[in-house]
Amino acid sequence: MAARDMDRRTLLRHAGAAGAAGALSALFGNVPAMGQPATTPFDLHFAVTHKHRPFDLVAPRFVQYDSAIAPPPATSGTLVSTGVRPRAPFGSVLVEVQRAEGVVVAGLAGGATSVLGTLDATAGRATIEVTTGGATTVVKSAEVRVTGAFRFAVVVNENAVTVLVDTTGTGTGWQPVLTERDGVRALVDLRVPAVLGGLDYVYGGRGGDVRLGRVRAGYFGQAGVRDPHVVQHADGRPFIRDGKLYLTMTNAGLGFFQQAHWAVWTIDLADPSELEQVAVLFFERDGVVVGDHAGQIVYDDRTGRFILLMSSWGDFAFRGVHIRHTTTTANVLRGVHVLRTERLPLPTAVSSWDPALTRVDDRWHLAFVESEAQQPAFVFHPALAVAAPGADYTRTRLVGADTAVDQTEGTILQRVGREWYLFASDGDARNYPVYDLAMRKLGTLDAPYGTNIPHPMLLPVGREWWLITFDGTQYAEPVLGYGGHGDLIVMRSPL
Incomplete structure (x- = not known):
């Protein structure tokens, strides 16, 4: 089967054969509590409110x-x-x-x-x-x-x-x-x-x-977008300036994964259809510059550094994927950057992608996708690692993984009410599983599940919760093949 005839799920199965506290509170309600104390993910009921296709040959x-x-x-x-x-x-x-x-x-x-x-x-x-x-x-x-x-x-x-x-x-x-x-x-x-x-x-x-x-x-701008991940402070607070939320997205290229690259965008919290690309990120490794993507940016207030984690899709050739990282004091939320990266040490011996990093109770928690097999089919599932109190995010041990699923990615760490959760996307079940920080599955989100394997990027906005994601809508697939996909989708749920 040709790559252009596949959706994301089929491809991966077969291809291997800081604002003021007052301003934040006004936008996000009780920010430290991340919503009402009694709220759980299962109190949220999402509906699609916005769908938009960013497309620019020149950003x-x-x-x-x-x-x-x-x-x-x-x-x-x-x-x-x-x-x-x-x-x-x-x-x-x-x-x-x-x-x-x-x-x-x-x-x-x-x-x-x-x-x-x-x-x-x-x-x-x-x-x-x-x-x-x-x-x-x-x-x-x-x-x-x-x-x-x-x-x-x-x-x-x-x-x-x-x-x-x-x-x-x-x-x-x-x-x-x-x-x-x-x-x-x-x-x-x-x-x-x-x-x-x-x-x-x-x-x-x-x-x-x-x-x-x-x-x-x-x-180059994008033929679509995917893999949205909110730029956040280390403790999980979203990075907001002047009423605009910062997030990273994979900018779909005119073709397969190597043609995509990573960018920083803003979304207007008063009007989620107002999107603007504000930074372009490229990465130097192994003597070349590539467009690694599908990652996260975390601002660590303690050290004044940005932590960038990304997946090595920039030279993907069906021989494995891994998570890379770097830190910098440069303002990566503006302009064009080419950054040197290293492979992130992880408590796994197999492929990995879709990192999600947050410091919870003085311990770095790192969610990621683990892929233990690529032949004769891709198999991938969510996993969670944690560092010792006070230790760096580069020194983690495995908490657990859900090996009962094999088409699940898009890991997101988010607090809802009093508790932290790991969210993911199950391409087989066509739903969004919810885990606690012991990697016990608690249930699934009540949210529409579209095409591809959409990532459940949750965040609280005032008296609502938003879920920012994407779908598998392709651009000019008969000429370009698989990879030029991604309508941006915003869902909302009242508290």
């Missing part, structure tokens, strides 16, 4: 070049270098094409190396071509029919290159016409800093009469 806050600010020279027969480049191989060039009696070109180039997408409207052909050492190879091509003015985009996600066209003239009708990863990677590895560091965003025309309008370039 709005992360435009690096705009020809409307610096008008370009003539483009016919010219390849224009913008003089700017991404710090990680996740970038896009968007071109308004006014006339294309020739070949439109965009991508990354520098010296004797280039990775470009082209579109010849007259011949009706788009290509992806790679030049190394002066030799140019067309790694993929496709028939494309466009007339009149249109928009053209070339997106790089890791080593995958995608050509898109928008014939609506609005910039809202982007459709991919071809994509290629393996053929690009066979010739060049854009994850290597020394390679990417020599390549600028470029655009232009070849032959004939190519006339371009506005051109923008910058960091």
Whole structure:
């Protein structure tokens, strides 16, 4: 079965064969108690209130070049270098094409190396071509029919290159016409800093009469979002500034897991449809820069450091997954960051992902997903580890795991009323199991369960509880295959 024909559950089964206290209280009621003392998870009854699909080929806050600010020279027969480049191989060039009696070109180039997408409207052909050492190879091509003015985009996600066209003239009708990863990677590895560091965003025309309008370039945004996890203080309080909740999400790329990356977003607590991406996070390890994702950011007030934990999906090749981590005093909630990470020591000898970290009663508690088998099928379940009083989160012992389930992920630690709980998502049972901190299953949440394996990110908001999650709605799956999924979903429950 091809990956593009699978949903998340089927894929994983078979693929292996700080604000003021007063402000916080106003938003979240009695913050230290995390809601009414008598409340339990089973008093909550959720209904979907918002559903939204973030989609941006260039993240709005992360435009690096705009020809409307610096008008370009003539483009016919010219390849224009913008003089700017991404710090990680996740970038896009968007071109308004006014006339294309020739070949439109965009991508990354520098010296004797280039990775470009082209579109010849007259011949009706788009290509992806790679030049190394002066030799140019067309790694993929496709028939494309466009007339009149249109928009053209070339997106790089890791080593995958995608050509898109928008014939609506609005910039809202982007459709991919071809994509290629393996053929690009066979010739060049854009994850290597020394390679990417020599390549600028470029655009232009070849032959004939190519006339371009506005051109923008910058960091790739997202085809959807998934894996929401609230940025929190070490004691579990959500990180809020100016009425906006900070959370991390996996930004779906134009294809499989390696094409995704991690970002920090804000959501307006007065209007959950108001989303804004405020930071982009990439990670350097093993000599390359990747888009590891599906993790959590914790701000430790005692040390003034941010703790970042993430899953190693950035180079996933069906040979296992593990949790990585780093700490920093840099403000990772704003801007672009490339951070070095290390493998997190865990009390397990098997694969792991979806970390959730909170300090409860002076002891770090770390929930995660444990996957003891990948062949002939993926098997994964929730687990919980705990550190000794006063010890660091890197020194934990296993409390327990629910080995009775084998398609359960999305671990979340949250206090409801007086007690702390571990929440997860069971793709087989299609529900959200609830555990205590001894890993005893207590029941399930009363909440709609959509497609994919949606993570139950719970938090109290005033006199309500919210559950922020996602679904498996794909983007352009016939061209891109599995991985471009994620409508953001917000559910609410009154107390």
